[in-house]
Amino acid sequence: IPKPSCHIYDPSFSACDLDVLKYFNFSIIQQNEECKRTVTRPTLFYMPHCGRPMYNNVLSSNWDKDRLGHVCILGNSFLSIMNK
Incomplete structure (x- = not known):
């Protein structure tokens, strides 16, 4: 069974938002798809x-x-x- 993952992107994420998301192991999509x-x-x-x-x-x-x-x-x- 593959490990669940969460890829996330929002152009309005702040630096603080990104730090929190990374802390909780969210995978940040680096570009606007x-x-x-x-x-x-x-x-x-x-x-x-x-x-x-x-x-x-x-x-x-x-x-x-x-x-x-x-x-x-x-x-x-x-x-x-x-x-x-």
């Missing part, structure tokens, strides 16, 4: 303040029968995004 990360195992994307382009990037980067089933998004309602 614009939510284009592909996954090969169950993955939670926590995106409560992201706009439509970021959701589109997650979905399109994993739009295949072997990857899309591993994507779980915790964020804004797709209905509220579609109506904008």
Whole structure:
């Protein structure tokens, strides 16, 4: 069984935020991937303040029968995004 890991990125992290995250063994993504990360195992994307382009990037980067089933998004309602 692979060891669980948490990769995290937010452009607004402060130096203090990064220190705390590193202390708790979070893996900091070093560059803005614009939510284009592909996954090969169950993955939670926590995106409560992201706009439509970021959701589109997650979905399109994993739009295949072997990857899309591993994507779980915790964020804004797709209905509220579609109506904008």
